Amino acid sequence: MDKAAPNTPAVSVTGLTKVYGNVTALCIERVQFDAGCVHAIVGPNGAGKTTLFRLIAGLEPSDQGDLRVLGGKIHGRSGEEHLSLRRRIGFAAQRPYLFSASARWNVEYPLRVRGITRAESENRARAAMARLGVAHLAARKTGTLSAGERQRISIARAIVTEPELLLVDEPFANLDPEGVPILESTLLDLVSSGTTILVATHLTDRAYRLSTRILRLEGGRPAPPAVVNILEGEVVSTNSGPMLVLEGGTRIHVATDRIGRRRASIFPEDVIVSARPFDSSARNILRGRITALQERGSTVFATVDAGVSLTAAVTPESCRRLALTVGSNVVLTFKAAAVKLFYKAGSVSEKH
Amino acid sequence: MDDSILLGGAAHAFRLIASGDARVYEAAFTSIWISCTATAFASAIGLPLGFFTAIGRFKGRVLLVAILNTLLALPTVIVGLFVYALIRRVSLLGPLDLLFSPGAMIVGQTFLAIPIVAALCLTAIETLDPAARETAFTLGASRKRLLLTVAWEARHGLLVAVAVAGGRLIGEVGVSMMLGGNITHYTRTLTTAIALETSKGEFAVAMAMGLILLALALGLNLLLRWIQGMRGGRLG
Numbered sequence: 001m002d003k004a005a006p007n008t009p010a011v012s013v014t015g016l017t018k019v020y021g022n023v024t025a026l027c028i029e030r031v032q033f034d035a036g037c038v039h040a041i042v043g044p045n046g047a048g049k050t051t052l053f054r055l056i057a058g059l060e061p062s063d064q065g066d067l068r069v070l071g072g073k074i075h076g077r078s079g080e081e082h083l084s085l086r087r088r089i090g091f092a093a094q095r096p097y098l099f100s101a102s103a104r105w106n107v108e109y110p111l112r113v114r115g116i117t118r119a120e121s122e123n124r125a126r127a128a129m130a131r132l133g134v135a136h137l138a139a140r141k142t143g144t145l146s147a148g149e150r151q152r153i154s155i156a157r158a159i160v161t162e163p164e165l166l167l168v169d170e171p172f173a174n175l176d177p178e179g180v181p182i183l184e185s186t187l188l189d190l191v192s193s194g195t196t197i198l199v200a201t202h203l204t205d206r207a208y209r210l211s212t213r214i215l216r217l218e219g220g221r222p223a224p225p226a227v228v229n230i231l232e233g234e235v236v237s238t239n240s241g242p243m244l245v246l247e248g249g250t251r252i253h254v255a256t257d258r259i260g261r262r263r264a265s266i267f268p269e270d271v272i273v274s275a276r277p278f279d280s281s282a283r284n285i286l287r288g289r290i291t292a293l294q295e296r297g298s299t300v301f302a303t304v305d306a307g308v309s310l311t312a313a314v315t316p317e318s319c320r321r322l323a324l325t326v327g328s329n330v331v332l333t334f335k336a337a338a339v340k341l342f343y344k345a346g347s348v349s350e351k352h
Numbered sequence: 353m354d355d356s357i358l359l360g361g362a363a364h365a366f367r368l369i370a371s372g373d374a375r376v377y378e379a380a381f382t383s384i385w386i387s388c389t390a391t392a393f394a395s396a397i398g399l400p401l402g403f404f405t406a407i408g409r410f411k412g413r414v415l416l417v418a419i420l421n422t423l424l425a426l427p428t429v430i431v432g433l434f435v436y437a438l439i440r441r442v443s444l445l446g447p448l449d450l451l452f453s454p455g456a457m458i459v460g461q462t463f464l465a466i467p468i469v470a471a472l473c474l475t476a477i478e479t480l481d482p483a484a485r486e487t488a489f490t491l492g493a494s495r496k497r498l499l500l501t502v503a504w505e506a507r508h509g510l511l512v513a514v515a516v517a518g519g520r521l522i523g524e525v526g527v528s529m530m531l532g533g534n535i536t537h538y539t540r541t542l543t544t545a546i547a548l549e550t551s552k553g554e555f556a557v558a559m560a561m562g563l564i565l566l567a568l569a570l571g572l573n574l575l576l577r578w579i580q581g582m583r584g585g586r587l588g
Contacts, residue, residue, distance in 0.1 A: 057490050083494055091490040097483035099505060110491040157491065 010035040010165050010196035011056055016065035018051050025051040026220040033198060038191050040207035041200045041215045048220035049200035050094060053167045057091045070165055090163030094170040096154030098142035106142060107157045128160040133182050148176035166197045172206050208263055209342045229266040229310050235259045250307035253283040253336040263342040270338035271312035273302055274331050275322055282335045290328045306332055357555055364556030365563055380564050383541040386454055387521040390461030395514050398469025406477035423467030428526025435460040435531055452533035460527035465517040472516060476509025511579045519572045
């Protein structure tokens with residue numbers, strides 16, 4: 001009855017606060033996480049990502065506010081109702097706690113506590129471990145596993161029940177390099193079968209590989225997204241070298257030897273704003289018009305429509321010297337190497 | 353005690369052990385079965401007591417923890433006195449006719465060991481990583497399953513609690529003497545027999561029994577080391 005329909009949010013937060021002592025760990029006016037998508041929660045350590053997850057998982061009560069998870073209230077319930085709601089959520093913690101038994105025992109645990117037979121639990125646990133590439137660790141005692149292996153077992157344990165909502169806290173922090181693409185493709189597979197996934201990470205580029213739905217937290221509060229120019233398009237090889245062809249048709253020189261669909265970002269600090277083109281080694285020269293100017297700290301961010309919307313960082317002094325205002329015609333210059341390319345996680349060339 | 357008695361006694365003691373001396377082995381057997389039974393009863397009461405004190409949030413919890421910790425150092429003669437008063441012929445439990453029987457010793461030793469088992473169990477549960485409970489919670493464990501998982505994760509600590517209590521009981525003398533009465537073929541344990549044989553000047557017999565007692569204590573300690581080693585993940 002409170003099964004999340006495709007268009008209802010899997011998690012909705014209203015006026016949520018959590019205070020530890022006199023530190024406000026979390027203070028969110030209003031946030032919704034749509035069902036059936038990957039959402040990345042980014043922010044530095046101590047930004048409130050883990051606190052948010054703990055509240056959603058029902059590990060801690062909030063001090064104020066309304067938190068609805070999969071259509072129900074996770075707090076203030078008791079007994080069976082509460083149990084059945086939290087059994088629809090999977091949670092892989094940042095520092096996973098594995099029970100002191102075999103790895104397989106750990107992955108079977110969530111199934112066994114749901115009353116699933118030993119034989120079926122065994123099969124499903126084996127499949128979940130295989131999915132994360134750790135089937136060979138099944139018989140190992142958890143005390144003998146490496147941090148990366150523990151992380152993968154913990155994630156296998158969180159997904160083995162096929163939860164409707166999966167919370168993954170800093171999965172990349174301890175993961176070994178070969179585990180990263182495996183995890184990414186596993187998460188994207190789960191999303192395509194309808195799971196809602198929330199991933200917390202302090203690594204912005206990892207977040208963008210997984211999703212364009214980003215909630216940035218700082219000091220427990222939602223913060224404007226880090227000003228990064230996120231582009232999506234196809235890398236093709238041309239006579240003048242590899243170029244990224246964006247959806248609007250804009251072409252940007254990039255430095256790569258692999259073609260295919262990519263996500264890209266350009267740091268605003270790497271984009272030079274000038275009144276006229278100038279001679280340099282930088283290969284990307286785009287003309288455009290300023291659509292927005294925003295001063296934040298000691299930097300002015302100029303958003304320029306150059307066929308694609310790009311943001312450049314300039315100092316207030318340069319801004320005055322160039323007399324930049326909304327509507328000014330400017331030239332943007334940046335090097336091909338300034339375009340950071342991400343293999344979109346789960347793209348075909350990368351699947352394992 | 354002069355050296356020749358000590359050395360000659362030790363040699364004689366080994367001969368008694370090797371030849372299977374009835375007095376020595378009977379006392380050892382009595383010691384073991386009484387202590388094991390009492391340890392089992394004390395565990396049946398002390399483990400749940402310690403467990404629910406550790407996880408519970410009730411009024412008087414702090415006081416209960418303080419009492420348990422105080423009772424860790426409970427003198428055996430106090431327990432002896434207390435149980436004696438309970439079971440002597442004219443008292444509450446007098447009709448059971450327990451005094452100077454193995455039953456009386458088991459009752460006394462059980463009381464002696466309950467605080468040990470409970471306090472060590474309490475510590476084992478309290479020092480368990482809170483993530484154990486939280487993980488079971490997020491994995492969908494019911495409340496009952498949650499508690500079983502916590503106990504399972506703390507199992508090494510719980511085994512240590514039981515083994516320490518057993519070690520204390522096998523070597524105690526106050527309760528055995530006061531409630532058992534050191535009766536031959538009936539309530540004579542290693543410790544009460546050593547006290548008696550020493551007072552009779554039978555050093556060799558006393559020493560043979562002492563060696564067995566030490567071996568039992570050593571065995572228990574090795575068991576403890578092994579349990580603690582398992583916890584570190586090096587063994588098992």
